[in-house]
Amino acid sequence: MGEFDLIDRFFRRPAGAAAAGVALGIGDDCALLAPAPGMQLAVSSDLLLEGRHFLSTVDPVRLGHKALAVNLSDLAACGARPLAFTLALALPGADESWLAGFSQGLLALARTHGCALVGGDTTRGPLAICITVFGEVPTGQALLRSGAQAGDDLYVSGTLGDARLALEAFRGTVQLPAAVFEAARARLEQPTPRVALGLALRGIATSAIDVSDGLLGDLGHVLAASGLGAAIELPAAAGLLAARGQAHAADLPEQSLQWRCVLAGGDDYELAFTAPQARRDAVLAAARSAATSVSRIGRIEAQHGIRLLDAEGRAVPHEFRSFDHFA
Amino acid sequence: MGEFDLIDRFFRRPAGAAAAGVALGIGDDCALLAPAPGMQLAVSSDLLLEGRHFLSTVDPVRLGHKALAVNLSDLAACGARPLAFTLALALPGADESWLAGFSQGLLALARTHGCALVGGDTTRGPLAICITVFGEVPTGQALLRSGAQAGDDLYVSGTLGDARLALEAFRGTVQLPAAVFEAARARLEQPTPRVALGLALRGIATSAIDVSDGLLGDLGHVLAASGLGAAIELPAAAGLLAARGQAHAADLPEQSLQWRCVLAGGDDYELAFTAPQARRDAVLAAARSAATSVSRIGRIEAQHGIRLLDAEGRAVPHEFRSFDHFA
Numbered sequence: 001m002g003e004f005d006l007i008d009r010f011f012r013r014p015a016g017a018a019a020a021g022v023a024l025g026i027g028d029d030c031a032l033l034a035p036a037p038g039m040q041l042a043v044s045s046d047l048l049l050e051g052r053h054f055l056s057t058v059d060p061v062r063l064g065h066k067a068l069a070v071n072l073s074d075l076a077a078c079g080a081r082p083l084a085f086t087l088a089l090a091l092p093g094a095d096e097s098w099l100a101g102f103s104q105g106l107l108a109l110a111r112t113h114g115c116a117l118v119g120g121d122t123t124r125g126p127l128a129i130c131i132t133v134f135g136e137v138p139t140g141q142a143l144l145r146s147g148a149q150a151g152d153d154l155y156v157s158g159t160l161g162d163a164r165l166a167l168e169a170f171r172g173t174v175q176l177p178a179a180v181f182e183a184a185r186a187r188l189e190q191p192t193p194r195v196a197l198g199l200a201l202r203g204i205a206t207s208a209i210d211v212s213d214g215l216l217g218d219l220g221h222v223l224a225a226s227g228l229g230a231a232i233e234l235p236a237a238a239g240l241l242a243a244r245g246q247a248h249a250a251d252l253p254e255q256s257l258q259w260r261c262v263l264a265g266g267d268d269y270e271l272a273f274t275a276p277q278a279r280r281d282a283v284l285a286a287a288r289s290a291a292t293s294v295s296r297i298g299r300i301e302a303q304h305g306i307r308l309l310d311a312e313g314r315a316v317p318h319e320f321r322s323f324d325h326f327a
Numbered sequence: 328m329g330e331f332d333l334i335d336r337f338f339r340r341p342a343g344a345a346a347a348g349v350a351l352g353i354g355d356d357c358a359l360l361a362p363a364p365g366m367q368l369a370v371s372s373d374l375l376l377e378g379r380h381f382l383s384t385v386d387p388v389r390l391g392h393k394a395l396a397v398n399l400s401d402l403a404a405c406g407a408r409p410l411a412f413t414l415a416l417a418l419p420g421a422d423e424s425w426l427a428g429f430s431q432g433l434l435a436l437a438r439t440h441g442c443a444l445v446g447g448d449t450t451r452g453p454l455a456i457c458i459t460v461f462g463e464v465p466t467g468q469a470l471l472r473s474g475a476q477a478g479d480d481l482y483v484s485g486t487l488g489d490a491r492l493a494l495e496a497f498r499g500t501v502q503l504p505a506a507v508f509e510a511a512r513a514r515l516e517q518p519t520p521r522v523a524l525g526l527a528l529r530g531i532a533t534s535a536i537d538v539s540d541g542l543l544g545d546l547g548h549v550l551a552a553s554g555l556g557a558a559i560e561l562p563a564a565a566g567l568l569a570a571r572g573q574a575h576a577a578d579l580p581e582q583s584l585q586w587r588c589v590l591a592g593g594d595d596y597e598l599a600f601t602a603p604q605a606r607r608d609a610v611l612a613a614a615r616s617a618a619t620s621v622s623r624i625g626r627i628e629a630q631h632g633i634r635l636l637d638a639e640g641r642a643v644p645h646e647f648r649s650f651d652h653f654a
Contacts, residue, residue, distance in 0.1 A: 023367055027552070028472050029404035029537055030369035030462070040350055041368060042357035043445065045459055047415035049452040077356035088374035088457045118370065121457075125376040130415045130448075130457035132372055135357070145355050210356055225354070 001094045003122055010103040011087065011117055021083045021136060022116050031118035033084060039136040041083075044074035050127040054189075055170065060098045062189040063129075064105030069193045070212065071133035072113060073269040076198035077210040079143040080135030082115035090125035113195055143201060143208040143273070148226035152206055152274040154298040155283065157197055159242040160215055161258065163188040164265030174253040180246045187242070191269035197294070200286035201273060208273035214264035216306055216320050219272055223306070231307045232298040234316065237262060240295060263308075264320035274300055328421045330449055337430040338414065338444055348410045348463060349443050358445035360411060366463040368410075371401035377454040381516075382497065387425045389516040390456075391432030396520045397539065398460035399440060400596040403525035404537040406470040407462030409442035417452035440522055470528060470535040470600070475553035479533055479601040481625040482610065484524055486569040487542055488585065490515040491592030501580040507573045514569070518596035524621070527613035528600060535600035541591035543633055543647050546599055550633070558634045559625040561643065564589060567622060590635075591647035601627055 001009070012026050024032035035041050048067055050056050068085065075082055087106070091099075110117060115133070166184035168174045176184065194210075201208065207226060211218045223229055239245070240262050243252060252258060275283050280296075287294040298309075308316045328336070339353050351359035362368050375394055377383050395412065402409055414433070418426075437444060442460070493511035495501045503511065521537075528535065534553060538545045550556055566572070567589050570579060579585060602610050607623075614621040625636075635643045 023466075024469070024471070029401040029535075030371045030407060030469070032405075032464070032469055033368040033370060034466065035362060035368065037364065041360040041362065043360060043411075043413060043459075043461070044357045045413040045415045045447050045457070047417055047448045047450055047455070047457055049417055049450060049455075052450060052452055074356040078359075080357060084370075086370060086372040086459055088372045088459075090374055090376055090455065120372050121374045123374055123376060123379060125379055125455070126453055128374070128376075128417065128452070128455055128457075130372070130374055130455075132370075132413055132415075132459035134370070137359070139350075139361065142351070142357070142359055144351070208356075 001096070006094055006099065006122060010099045013107065022118055025116060025118045031084070031086070033134060035136055038139055040139050040142065042075055042078045042080035042135040042137050042142060043132065044071055045130065045132040046070050048129045058189055060101030061105035064102040065109050065190050067129045067131055068106050068109045069191045070269060071131045072115070072193035072195055073191070073210040073212065075133055075135035076193050076195045077143065077208045077271055078135070078137060079141060079198045079202040079208070080137040081199060082113040082195060083134045083136050084116045084118045085110070085131050085133040087117060087120035088130040089120065089122050090128040091122065092127060093124070141202050143198065143205050145207055145209055145222045145225035148207040148222055148228055148274040148300050149276065150228055150300055150302040151277065152300040153277055153280065153296050154230055154232065154300060155273050155275065155294045155296050156211065156215065156240065157194050157271045157292050157294050160211065160240040160268050160270060161261030161265045162242045163191070163267035164261040165241070165243055167267070168253070168257070174257065176243070177247050177251050180243050180251070183246060184243055188267055191267070193269060194271045194292055196290035197271055197287065197292040200290045204279050204282045204286055205273040205275050208271055211268040211270045211272050212266065214266045214320070215272060216263050219306060222272065222274070223304070229301045229304040229306065230298055231301055231309050233309050235311045236295065236297045260320060328423070333421055333426065333449060337426045340434065349445055352443060352445045358411070358413070360461060362463050365466055367466050367469065369402055369405045369407035369462040369464050369469060370459065371398055372457065372459040373397050375456045385516055387428030388432035391429040392436050392517050394456045394458055395433050395436045396518045397596060398458045399442070399520035399522055400518070400537040400539065402460055402462035403520050403522045404470065404535045404598055405462070405464060406468060406525045406529040406535070407464040408526060409440040409522060410461045410463050411443045411445045412437070412458050412460040414444060414447035415457040416447065416449050417455040418449065419454060420451070468529050470525065470532050472534055472536055472549045472552035475534040475549055475555055475601040475627045476603070477555055477627055477629040478604065479627040480604055480607065480623050481557055481559065481627060482600050482602065482621045482623050483538065483542065483567065484521050484598045484619050484621050487538065487567040487595050487597060488588030488592040489569045490518070490594035491588040492568070492570055494594070495584070501584065503570070504574050504578050507570050507578070510573060511570055515594055518594070520596060521598045521619055523617035524598055524614065524619040527617045531606050531609045531613055532600040532602050535598055538595040538597045538599050539593065541593045541647070542599060543590050546633060549599065549601070550631070556628045556631040556633065557625055558628055558636050560636050562638045563622065563624045587647060
């Protein structure tokens, strides 16, 4: 199977009802995108490497899903509607079974979001996946990191920390009941990008980011861009680890590791966002319309830094750090 | 040096006169592009791996140049004006000297073409460079592979085959005089994307492609997309290898290898394009305005396949094949 057969067989799909905004897809030197008038194009790019971003044993269907999901999560954080993506793929060889699974998982999520594969590159090499994703957002309406205001509420979508819990189980540092492990593993291997929530939060959220390197680190980017600080109420955040609702306390790792997973876990692909206190009803309505749970876990403050507060409002010391590939 | 310091230090540049069409650059979940009204966005993505697309010993300044050049070449082949690009980079470590060189070569070429680095990703891993580039082209004016017509002239820009000649010299299969080797090596390591020519050929060329895998293979894509064939006049193509003008015949490899370099070499990043015979003056004027030489080397035919013709117009048998990463 040659390079072009591989593309034809696993990645080229009949245009059918051609995706709106895509004037030309796979097969020329460039793809051509045609954003609707008044729209800006949101662009994000992620590179996933075997052994660093995913285990070599991962189900290729799940890997295909995740490779696109982490990029769609960036669009969600900007409130952009997915339009198209390119895929640059380095493969050790043309393994048909692996390609069938990978393309199935990738293209199923793409279909769900109306996001067309419009081009890319294939080469032989150690398994690497580079996706660049394109979305549309009305000019001036993108959710940015820089818009948080002192006094805003701080929210996160869904649950946090289970992906990291699964990673710790893979590493052998914790043991989990089988059902809890499988649920956590699904969070690690098949994250759900919060695209509908990002769209629903346009005009409501003052800032947003996707939580990929851990809540405290990613929140730190929002605070740096906005020139502010935040307080997180630990009792409000205590329920974010889904595993807590799925197992007896005795079957879970110690509390400090649970907090590490929630606050500095990584690979969550949830949204952290801020909104004025006066818009609490609007936030809840947006969450309902997107069928996505949100939790209010704190507030934005003028004072720099992130404070963790206990039930009595006292600051709790901590040393959690964000994931950094080069630190 | 952490991940974000690395980005700040080597890749983030003051917005200055912010690039037209870029509403938001590095530093948020997504970049925001704002194509001018009436413009489509041309998109292309390439993945370069150490040991496959470049030698581990290559000067990082040249590598930075080449990584963007091969993507700009795809924009050129569509007649698109460069706008912006993303860079996803896997690095074995944060080698400051290497990063300084790579970013210097990359950003110098970006400045030359007014193409802003707007985002991307950095991670630790075997050296890999994935660039996705964006350009603007007026709706309906992109040069496509599918537009060739029977009777059109066939052209290529610049020279062909010298990059492959340098690769053969690196492999030790040929020996070249030092000056010839250095000139060929510069073609391999620092190709010149034919952006100005691509822009000048809008409305003149009926089809275009960039020659990256060898002339015959890439021309084959144009012919497949257009449902046609072509004849190449070997006497007209004989002068395309720059080395022929730089060395005595005795100092060059045998003729058959020279032809292989010209017709099936790869890494040329020249444009192959077609235009009606009636537009020969317009093609020459476009070439002059772009300060880029072009050679008319044959014609498009209704009969499928590619025929190589000798000085008497007789077909010459050949077995040249295009480069294929998975064949």
